[in-house]
Amino acid sequence: MLDLMKHLKSYGLQIFFVIVFTLAGSMLELFLPTLMADVVDIGIVNQDIPFILRTGGLMIVSAIFAVLLTVAVSYFASKVALGFGRDIRRKLFINVENFSLQAFDKIGPSSLITRTTNDIKQVQDVINMMLRMMTRAPLMLVGGVILAVSRDSTLSLIFLGALPVLAGLIVFVTRKAIPLFVSLQKKTDRLNLLLREGLIGIRVVRAFNRVDYEKKRFNTANEDFRDTGIKVNKIMASLFPILMIMMNFTNIAIIWFGAIRIDQGLMQVGNLMAFLQYAMMILMSLIMLSMGFIMIPRAQASAKRINELLMLQPDIVDPEHSEQVQDHGYVEFRDVTFRYVGAERPALEHISFQAKPGQTTAIIGSTGSGKSTLVKLIPRFYDIESGIILVNGVDIKKLTQQKLREVIGYVPQKASLFSGTIAENIRYGKKDATELEIKQALETAQAIDFVNSKEDGVHTIIEQAGANLSGGQKQRLSIARALVRKPEIYIFDDSFSALDYKTDAKLRHALKNETEEATIILVAQRVNTVIDADQIIVLNEGKIAGIGKHQELLRDNRIYQEIVSSQQTEEESA
Template identity: 35%
Template structure:
């Protein structure tokens, strides 16, 4: 129930709409409950005594109750709709804002498909539970209590039968809820799996077609789809047992009431109108019990979604922004005996005892075999992850003490996996600087050698980029991402293998342009020796440790890895 408390906090400001809607249902229901009592009086007094005035008087009262019930029903619909839609909107916004504050370590705790489900399906489940639950939640107890009171007022002997039927219904509800509750959590996890497979397939649709894996992926989807269908069928099958069980109990009660009522009428201990009134209340009471049971099922259904949403909201953000601004005059970087691992309980470190000084304004390269933790090292500079031990300082200030937004604004990163967003080239560029002028955008693209292909496009900088940049090549995407990073006017620029898809001449042109930017500290991760041979110093990583460092000439003498890579690439270039 702690998750309900967490989500209840986000009803602040809209609770009055929930309260108004419940009050309207309570008033509406109260008027409805009085109608059978008025009807029994019409039968016993109006019909028995053939008094038309009773028909008129009680009939007008019944019409008045019906009209008032309708009015408050409409008011309920208005307030409930406002409360539920605003609550759903708030839950999505709160989750989305929290996810934006996550570090990479936080994101590692959730699958992307699961986060999408929590933002969409789980919120919809809660909204549907409220839509279908507020009314019976308010009506059920009121009808149950008032119906029982009215029944006992009409005839005590006949109403005793409720003391036998109510426990039966309570036992049925207990077993249904107990069985179905854990199944709803499993159901949401299966929905996660379906969303994950759909997301992967749509993202990799070109690879699937290229490898002619359509049928295989269809089979994979059919498996998870069948799993979803099976768990849904089992869950809703058990949940649906609630209705026929309640109907059976209701009909048993009606038969019992009819049998006992006819006996009392024959004995002149009861009138026909009283039996009619009690039977009407039986239907209302049984329906109220069914409403209450459905509310329990809805709560059980939504509780699984509440727990999943609460997990997102309560996830403790591992990166807390410091208060110190980044020193703009000094962009030197110092790694002081840095150790890092992605999970606290991991047995081995990804990075081991990294001790390295990068002077301000210098250009350094990082090389190493696949899996040597090159990307992990540079991600620590912008605090995409925090170091496990040791420290990283920029301008002699620990990055953990700096304001996180200011730090990341001053560190331009072009990650290994380049991402462009749906929109024009100009709109994508303004991710680097939302206030960038057209001239600044063109200058950044010129440095990144992106202007040469942009100028050839019909709409040039207004060319629309499809989702994920699917209408541009890998090399074009890399150059656009470099230009976007340059628009931030960073003091430190990190290029994580971000020219791997461009030709050697273009790579050389980009390096020459970047070298002309005064005071820019550059960190270049590359697989080609030619991409880092101009660097002031080059770091060689091996299994997360520094294997060697020095200039191009020094490493040719001291590093077997670097020399072997250089000779193999030189030999390949000469063939």
């Protein structure tokens, strides 16, 4: 947790105000029992009304100032804690944005969401509490002990029995609680994962009548979270009754022995009243510290998880100086091998080919042959194990990610749209695109008809993840988003799968006219989509099984013949 505290440097002035105001407020509160003792021992005993009024007035003024200082401390503490939470969330988001897809796969979206929300909230709450209570409690504890001893050193020996027991109890409870809080955060991740899966896959769940199964899965995780939460809260809840019992017995002991000392003439009544108040302050300070020790273990578990993300360095790093581009729209793979983290065998082995401007390079193969993996290597979503990938004549590792991706228009396998208007989604490809450019891109993508059929046209609102659009509509908008950019290299990762044959053919024809000078790399499952490509790369189990045009491969390549044969059979049987 100390590693996160360095992010509080920018709030040094506010923290200084918190400490100063807390010190001043604590001094005023510690001063009040002394004034009360004087009222009893001097004013009441001597029946000195002016003294009682003066001292009482001073007590009222001190109390008012103490309240104002407490309000100021709460204001600055909240400002620091909320600002800290905002800063950490921003840094976390920026760092996560730079992660490779391998890091995303390793950590998982549900854990990232929990760490960015719940974990930061835990740390934020503890900082707020530490600034408000944990600075005040030690001052009140030390000040209370000093002033209590100054009132009656003999009676103060009662604390020698109470304080070690209380301190030992707090340490014991917190040591028991820390592992449970770590476990609780992991189980929060599990809950988030199941909830996210259930919501995203609701159509599949209902289609296969697996609602009861998903309920059972979620209930199991929920009950596990509940049981751990109950266990840790039982441990923590046991602390307060014991503290209150100790506090009450301490008060009884003070009154008992204080009365004896008053009877013996060794102590005044006012002093006993002041001593009792200081004892209450000391014990309340311990309760405040115990509350801190309750929250700190959970915050420590959360801080550790946050630090893991902040300290995790991106495994794909930009070079200090980007090399100059030699060619335009040129892509080449030279003996490229790639393996996913933890995989036994490579996903791609010894891949070599060239894709040139003005040409369409199609990639086809059976499911799991590595088609999508191959095209994800071009924008450097993953780093390769060996070999070289050249874009515009330069090794992509010698280009900054921004410079590399500026020349690429990428359409993913699964169409991803954001909440907002159609125009805003298209402008994701080119932020300053005019309405004319947007409509031209929509026309090429064969999306203009369904967009114009909507009442608001390009200003129609798209719901989250494009929930109010069909699969084909989402794909065409994703294609339009890439087209509006007018890049040098187009990558279509099985982006025509949701289109019917007629729309597919019209789209490919329109693309040919729109992208005459660009390089097109096209992943497809259907032979009809790749039939007119300038070169077709046939992948089989991560290796190139053949490169050529349709007729050449149909004549000479067994894998391609099988793909064509299987699709013809499907069409005939349909």
